[in-house]
Amino acid sequence: MIDLLDLAAELVDVPSESHEEGPLADLFEKRLRDASQLVVDRIGDNVVARSDLGHKHRIVIAGHLDTVPANGNQHARIEGDRLFGLGACDMKGGLAAQLATAIAIDKPKVDVAFVFYSGEEVAAKYNGLKQLFETHPKLVDGDVALLGEPTSAAIEAGCQGTLRVKALFEGQRAHTARPWKGRNAIHRLGPVLQTLEQYEGRRPVVDGCEYREAMQAVYVEAGVAGNVVPDAANLTVNYRYAPDRTPEQAEAHVAEVLGEYDQLIVDDHALPAMPALTHPLLRQLISRNNLEVRAKLGWTDVARFAVNGIPASNFGSGDASIAHTQGEFVERHEIELVHSALMDLLNTGVS
Numbered sequence: 001m002i003d004l005l006d007l008a009a010e011l012v013d014v015p016s017e018s019h020e021e022g023p024l025a026d027l028f029e030k031r032l033r034d035a036s037q038l039v040v041d042r043i044g045d046n047v048v049a050r051s052d053l054g055h056k057h058r059i060v061i062a063g064h065l066d067t068v069p070a071n072g073n074q075h076a077r078i079e080g081d082r083l084f085g086l087g088a089c090d091m092k093g094g095l096a097a098q099l100a101t102a103i104a105i106d107k108p109k110v111d112v113a114f115v116f117y118s119g120e121e122v123a124a125k126y127n128g129l130k131q132l133f134e135t136h137p138k139l140v141d142g143d144v145a146l147l148g149e150p151t152s153a154a155i156e157a158g159c160q161g162t163l164r165v166k167a168l169f170e171g172q173r174a175h176t177a178r179p180w181k182g183r184n185a186i187h188r189l190g191p192v193l194q195t196l197e198q199y200e201g202r203r204p205v206v207d208g209c210e211y212r213e214a215m216q217a218v219y220v221e222a223g224v225a226g227n228v229v230p231d232a233a234n235l236t237v238n239y240r241y242a243p244d245r246t247p248e249q250a251e252a253h254v255a256e257v258l259g260e261y262d263q264l265i266v267d268d269h270a271l272p273a274m275p276a277l278t279h280p281l282l283r284q285l286i287s288r289n290n291l292e293v294r295a296k297l298g299w300t301d302v303a304r305f306a307v308n309g310i311p312a313s314n315f316g317s318g319d320a321s322i323a324h325t326q327g328e329f330v331e332r333h334e335i336e337l338v339h340s341a342l343m344d345l346l347n348t349g350v351s
Contacts, residue, residue, distance in 0.1 A: 002103070004339055005083055005332045008096035009076035012085035018066040018126070021045040021118040025065060028099060028116050035103045038114070041139055045118040046128040048139045049102050051111045057350065058111040059281055060140060060310065061102075061342065062129065062301070063095045063148035064120030071326045081332035090323035093330030094148030094316030097338040101346070109349030110281065115140055120301060124270075129301050133308055144279040145305040146342075149296075150318030153334040153341075155286055156296035157209045157313050159303055161272035163239040163250050164218075167192075168263040174229040185233040186222045192235065192258055193217055199257065204242045207275040209295035211242035215257060236267065240297065243272035273303040276311030280350045285315075288348070289341040315341075 016024035025045040032040045038049035045065065067087035076085040083093065095116070102114040117128030124130060132140045149156070169189060174182025201213030215237060222233035237258065241250045247269060255264055277283070277293065286293060296302070296314050305312035317334035 002100050004096050004100055004335045005078060005081065007100060008083050008088065008093045008330060008335060009078055009085070011092040011095055012076035012083065012088055015074060016065050016067055016087070017069055018119060018122040021065040025116070025118065028065070031099060032102060037106055038102060041136075043132060043136055043139070044128065046132055047116045048113060048132070050113040050139065051108055053107070053111055055109065055111045055349070057144070057281055058113060058142040059345070060113045060115060060142035060145040060305070061098055061148070062115040062117065062145060063091055063098050063316070064128070064301070065095070065116055065118055066121050068121050068324050073326050073328070082329050083332075084327065084329045088330045089150050089318030089328040090320070091148050091150055091316055091318065093318050093335045094150065094338060097317060097335050097342065098148055100339050101342040104343065105346050108346040110346060112346055113140065113142055127301070129304050133304060142310055144281050145302070145310050145312035146315045147300055147302050147305075147312060148316035148338070149300045149314040150316050150320040150323055151314050152319050153315075153317055153337040154292040154294060155282070155313050155315055156294055157207065157275035157277055158243050158273040158306070159296040159298065159300045159314070160211055160213070160240045160242055161245070161247065161250060162268075162270045162299045163241065163254060163266070164268040165237050165239075165251075165254055166265045166267050167235045167237065167258050167261040169233045169235065170262045171229065171231045171233070173224065173231040176227045176229055179229050182229040182231070185230045189220070189233055189235055195257060195259070196237070202242065204244050206242060206244050206295070207277055209275050209293065211295045212297055213239070213241050215239045215254070241272065243274045245272070247271055270299050271303055271307060272299075273306035273312060275313070276306070277313070279311050281345065282311070282313060284348065284350055285341060285345045288344055289337070291341070
């Protein structure tokens with residue numbers, strides 16, 4: 001029987017920083033081809049293992065292979081029932097639960113596709129799941145999906161959208177000894193920054209899940225020289241919004257909050273995903289395992305499934321609030337809970 005914490009430690013000890021996932025993809029491909037009953041495909045550094053038993057439902061169980069760069073934490077360390085190391089939380093604990101499930105499952109009562117993909121922690125153009133949807137959509141098709149992002153073994157439904165805009169505030173140059181001859185573009189930011197500091201985001205409840213919106217100034221570009229009144233200031237703002245807003249409504253809301261500006265450019269916009277908890281497989285997973293259900297406040301790849309018509313939720317081990325930190329860790333019991341819940345779902349199907 002596989003010790004899941006040891007398996008997670010083994011995965012931590014295989015370096016897989018973004019763009020360097022090859023060795024870990026090799027490990028997954030070999031384990032799956034050697035031990036699983038599933039059909040295995042390798043597309044670049046993306047590994048997909050699928051059943052094809054003709055069942056009514058197919059669930060996609062997905063997890064990303066890559067980690068953020070190491071920070072003196074590249075080696076696994078186990079202390080009691082806690083595993084420390086790069087990616088332990090995000091998301092090699094979750095990967096261990098998923099890989100062990102893929103190896104152990106024999107004749108599931110529901111068809112399944114395990115998707116282990118590259119490039120989640122970097123720019124969207126490198127995202128392996130995105131590439132699979134574009135080039136091999138049948139490999140990632142299903143009627144419901146679970147993404148192994150860290151959720152402390154709870155269901156975190158859907159995800160919020162994330163919108164980043166750049167607002168330009170114009171001024172007029174002058175000598176700082178005679179500032180009344182110009183207009184200080186940086187000073188124009190004062191009221192806007194005060195508005196953002198006092199901003200209280202909505203907390204809408206969608207399908208029983210409370211989301212919490214937030215808007216933050218994240219970057220300022222301005223200044224000409226130490227003795228020149230600046231004639232331009234660029235303010236970058238990030239808005240996290242609940243899935244009950246449309247993308248157009250989100251952009252309009254940011255424009256309204258920022259108020260007086262000279263130009264507004266949408267720099268990046270990742271769409272939200274609705275909770276979509278009504279699918280019978282998700283209901284079965286939640287009820288049979290008495291799982292906590294809450295909203296996913298961050299953005300995750302569940303949105304990629306949603307835009308392709310596949311309802312999806314996040315379900316993995318690890319506390320998302322410590323992901324990407326030097327001391328990130330994962331608990332044994334969470335990995336074991338995720339594994340046992342996945343096994344139960346695949347062995348039971350919809351009862």
